[in-house]
Amino acid sequence: MRLPNRQSSIVNRQLKRCYWLHKVVDFRWLATLVLVSRLLAQIPETPKPQPAAPILRTGEGFAWASADGTSKGFGADTKETPLGSLAALLWLRLEGDEWAARGVSFKCKGELNGVHCANPKGHGKVDLAMATTEGCHLAFLVWSLESAERWKKDYGEGVSRYRLDQVFKPFLGDRWKPGETLPALGPEWIGQGDLLRTTPLALAKWLADPDQDQLLSLCKRLMSGAFDGWITKGAEWWFIAGAPPTATKPCDPSGASAWVVGSNGERSVALNLPAPRRKAESLARMKEILLLPKK
Numbered sequence: 288m289r290l291p292n293r294q295s296s297i298v299n300r301q302l303k304r305c306y307w308l309h310k311v312v313d314f315r316w317l318a319t320l321v322l323v324s325r326l327l328a329q330i331p332e333t334p335k336p337q338p339a340a341p342i343l344r345t346g347e348g349f350a351w352a353s354a355d356g357t358s359k360g361f362g363a364d365t366k367e368t369p370l371g372s373l374a375a376l377l378w379l380r381l382e383g384d385e386w387a388a389r390g391v392s393f394k395c396k397g398e399l400n401g402v403h404c405a406n407p408k409g410h411g412k413v414d415l416a417m418a419t420t421e422g423c424h425l426a427f428l429v430w431s432l433e434s435a436e437r438w439k440k441d442y443g444e445g446v447s448r449y450r451l452d453q454v455f456k457p458f459l460g461d462r463w464k465p466g467e468t469l470p471a472l473g474p475e476w477i478g479q480g481d482l483l484r485t486t487p488l489a490l491a492k493w494l495a496d497p498d499q500d501q502l503l504s505l506c507k508r509l510m511s512g513a514f515d516g517w518i519t520k521g522a523e524w525w526f527i528a529g530a531p532p533t534a535t536k537p538c539d540p541s542g543a544s545a546w547v548v549g550s551n552g553e554r555s556v557a558l559n560l561p562a563p564r565r566k567a568e569s570l571a572r573m574k575e576i577l578l579l580p581k582k
């Protein structure tokens with residue numbers, strides 16, 4: 288039906304009015320949104336609560352780091368010391384999932400081809416979790432030698448060397464010369480002597496790097512099934528204590544640690560003790576510093 292001209296123009300005007308009214312309403316909404324976003328932008332972001340500064344004893348070095356790149360060190364946090372049996376972390380990073388899947392085990396008698404373990408009497412039969420918690424150097428040496436042989440067959444020397452470089456480099460500094468071949472893996476590669484070194488701050492940052500996510504979940508898995516006390520119930524923390532190097536003489540058979548590392552998924556922590564202590568004491572000290580319950 289065709290409308291008379293006059294009616295048609297009235298309808299047109301009303302339509303136009305509706306259209307502009309609609310636009311104005313749109314603009315109001317838009318203006319409101321802009322205003323709200325500007326106001327929100329002016330509100331300063333609430334800073335994340337920082338953990339309280341720990342009270343350290345003389346010579347202790349402690350650091351924490353988060354995956355977002357924030358970190359903080361205290362005491363002797365930049366003092367470089369040998370990694371000791373925590374070199375196990377580097378091997379777990381490289382081969383841990385493979386070894387866990389294969390269900391590796393080793394019978395430690397305390398000595399193998401002149402290489403001494405942290406416990407001179409031997410750890411007995413150990414699996415991956417026990418070798419990690421007990422700091423069984425020999426188990427890691429044997430498993431790493433087996434892995435190195437397999438890499439050479441599967442990838443060749445150059446790629447094998449690259450794999451090793453990728454994980455170990457931050458702990459080798461300039462003690463590691465460029466090359467294309469895999470080195471002969473001896474006791475220094477499982478934490479004896481001082482080839483592998485780090486500081487509490489560097490170690491905490493390394494652990495918190497998202498590259499280490501898989502390692503952290505493996506550690507948590509190993510610790511939750513391995514040793515009562517090294518995982519704090521409720522607080523979701525796990526810890527690993529590292530025995531000091533045994534280059535010159537075997538350690539106290541009861542087990543001693545110079546390092547404790549751990550994570551709760553949000554923060555990674557590293558504690559270096561000026562003198563090795565029994566592992567249980569080191570763990571207690573770490574919990575004290577983190578204000579965690581003793582049990």
Ligand SMILES: [Zn+2]
Pocket residue numbers: 395396397404405406409410411422423424425426
């Ligand atoms: Zn052992």
